Amino acid sequence: MTHEKLKILFLGAGKLLSLLEYFIKAGQKQSIELEFFSFELDEFCPIGKVANVIKSPKFNDINFKKFLISFIVENKIDIVIPTMDSATVVLSSIKKExxxxxxxxxxxxxxxxxxxxxxILSEHWFKENDINHPINSTSFPKIAKPKLGYAAKGISYIKNQEDLQIFSQRVDLDEYLIQDFIDSDEYTVDAYVDNDGNIIDILTRQRIEIEAGIVNKSISRKNDSIIDITKTILSIPGWFGPITLQFFCSKNNPIIIEINPRFGGGVTHSLYCGLDMPTWIINEFFSKSIEHIPYNWKAGVLMTRCRRDIFYDHCH
Structure with missing residues (x-):
């Protein structure tokens, strides 16, 4: 039976209005009406212009899993997509259910x-899988990151041993990952792995301007060394859907920063360049094959971003 309508629930889409607009286009191409929902802490977020915003417990709340399953059953949700790291953890724990x-x-x-x-766990994983990553040597400066941090929140720059001593007196070092500071070009990788573990495509884009951990300006630029290491990483079983990887790279020497198993904040750049992930997700739901020629995306495309004002009337 052909679905004329799909119900898609996002977990924390918040400000990702442009991403959902790409989903709308993907649905229109297949004559499928999409109804969106998004779990948020704030009911007045930009995504509310195209989605039904549902105030939910925090994703790491003990009651969230029960809340999520009940909502999915009651509203007959077809697809759930996490857009925050903490959401990927809870959603993956009930994936089979x-x-x-x-x-x-x-x-x-x-x-x-x-x-x-x-x-900290991801750094151990990089070591175990022989993936080049930043180290914590005896040299300075260094960067200290909260182990559960996101969007560049809580990051500290440590200039010397004295700074490190002061820092260690005011925080629990077990809650931080400390690494050598690396001054290098930064790249984001947007990739998609299908439900059978096949890598559908990998796009590399250089980050030019960043604010609060989110890219404001980037350029799609093919980097074969990063693509090669990404293939190695994503060949490890267990990945599915959109995957975002961050790298330092200079002189064709990629150094992994982190992996986010979800859509990244700047993924619309890759969607514009040819990685039609919304269509691929819809196809996967219907068990359709993904027809796509990999590494044929547009290189040399510059993305720059601006603010968009969203208004809600009759708020008190």
Whole structure:
């Protein structure tokens, strides 16, 4: 039976209005009406212009899992897509249960989501899998990141040993990942792995301007060395859906920063360049094959972003 309508629930889409507009286009191409929902802490967020915003518990709340399953059952949700790291952890833990309910969770396996949500655990994972990553040597300066941090929140710059001593006196060092500061070009990778573990495509884009951990300006630029290491990483079983990877790279020497098993904040750049992930997700739900020629995306495309004003009338 052909669906004329799909119900898609996002977990924390918040400000990702442009991403949902790409989903709308994908649905229109297949004559499928899409109805969006998004779990948020703030009911008046930009995504509310195209989605039904549902105030929910925090994703790490003990009651969230029950809340999520009940909502999916009551509203007959077809697809769930996480857009925050903490959401990937809880969603992946009930992925098989949701499949039995006829709902597709677009998320990687639990062990990968759990590890990548924790910067210290992910560093151990990079070591175990022989992936080049920043180290913590005896030299300075250094960067200290909260192990459960996101969007560049809580990051501290440590200039010397004295700074490190002061920093260690005011925080619990077990809650931080400390690494050598690296001054290098930064790249984001947007990739998609299908439900059978096949890598559909990998796009590399250089980050030019960043604000609060989110890219404001980037350029799609093919980097074969980053693509090669990304293929190696994503060949490890367990990945599914959109995957975002961050790298330092100079002189064709990629150094992994982090992996987010979800859509990244600047993914619309890659969607514009040819990675039609919304269509691929819809096709996967209907068990359709993904027809796509990899590495044929537009290189040399500059994305620059601006603010968009969203208004809600009759708020008190």
């Amino acid at each position: 949701l499949k039995d309910l006829g709902c597709m969770a677009v998320v990687s396996e639990y062990n990968l989501c759990y590890i990548m949500n924790d910067k």
